[in-house]
Amino acid sequence: MNKNDPGQGKRIPVVEKIFNANELLALDNRKQLDAAGVVGINLMASPGAGKTSLIEHTIWSLSNKYRLAVVDGDVATSIDADRAAAAGATAIQINTGGECHLDAVMLRNALEQLDLNDIDLLLVENVGNLICPASFKLGTHKSVLIASIPEGDDKPYKYPGMYQDVDALVINKTDLLPYISFDMDYFRRGVEILSPNLVTFPLSCRTKEGIDEWLNWLDKVVSNR
Ligand SMILES: Nc1nc2c(ncn2[C@@H]2O[C@H](COP(=O)(O)OP(=O)(O)OP(=O)(O)O)[C@@H](O)[C@H]2O)c(=O)[nH]1
Numbered sequence: 001m002n003k004n005d006p007g008q009g010k011r012i013p014v015v016e017k018i019f020n021a022n023e024l025l026a027l028d029n030r031k032q033l034d035a036a037g038v039v040g041i042n043l044m045a046s047p048g049a050g051k052t053s054l055i056e057h058t059i060w061s062l063s064n065k066y067r068l069a070v071v072d073g074d075v076a077t078s079i080d081a082d083r084a085a086a087a088g089a090t091a092i093q094i095n096t097g098g099e100c101h102l103d104a105v106m107l108r109n110a111l112e113q114l115d116l117n118d119i120d121l122l123l124v125e126n127v128g129n130l131i132c133p134a135s136f137k138l139g140t141h142k143s144v145l146i147a148s149i150p151e152g153d154d155k156p157y158k159y160p161g162m163y164q165d166v167d168a169l170v171i172n173k174t175d176l177l178p179y180i181s182f183d184m185d186y187f188r189r190g191v192e193i194l195s196p197n198l199v200t201f202p203l204s205c206r207t208k209e210g211i212d213e214w215l216n217w218l219d220k221v222v223s224n225r
């Protein structure tokens with residue numbers, strides 16, 4: 001034992017156990033979703049990137065075809081769940097009380113409040129954060145990262161963990177490209193190093209340009225379930 005730092009050698013196994021417990025519960029969440037035929041999508045992004053805006057557009061466009069529900073994760077308030085409900089979806093807010101991510105237990109608590117047999121598509125809005133959500137599996141089928149132009153073109157280089165292991169990348173707020181210095185080639189090169197051939201959707205929730213490509217991809221994911 002290191003006298004200056006007693007217990008040092010025991011830290012990593014404890015963290016591993018927490019991750020393992022989360023992964024086991026995530027697998028169980030997946031089983032629940034599969035049993036009810038629900039497709040779960042985990043939307044991750046920095047604060048303000050446009051997660052709720054994209055969810056609103058998705059509800060407006062796909063709720064005539066699919067039964068949608070939204071689980072919204074935030075440190076505080078029910079602002080985002082209120083927006084999703086106003087857009088027309090069943091919505092549940094999870095307040096993490098300070099945690100910077102959702103985990104499988106939190107999603108499990110939300111699933112218990114939903115009638116999964118009445119849902120085709122479950123959109124999970126993770127807490128706005130570019131680090132923690134990448135480490136906690138939820139049991140959803142697809143992970144989607146939403147980047148946005150004002151965040152800057154260096155984010156794949158600075159937050160590599162978040163750009164790996166996702167199934168799709170939305171690049172939101174393209175309407176701001178004329179006003180903000182954002183080198184799209186540099187950004188894309190950073191993404192390519194981490195996730196070669198990752199499907200990307202440059203779009204604007206403001207002008208709706210590019211939204212259809214996102215909706216078509218999601219539509220295919222749900223219809224192929
Ligand atoms: N110009 C522009 N603004 C946008 C776009 N999409 C969203 N916004 C604005 O960006 C701000 C944040 O959008 P939200 O959808 O609330 O972002 P969020 O990622 O859900 O934010 P948090 O849940 O707080 O992390 C709002 O003022 C939106 O109106 C876009 O495509 N273009």
Ligand SMILES: [Mg+2]
Pocket residue numbers: 051052053080125
């Ligand atoms: Mg939001």
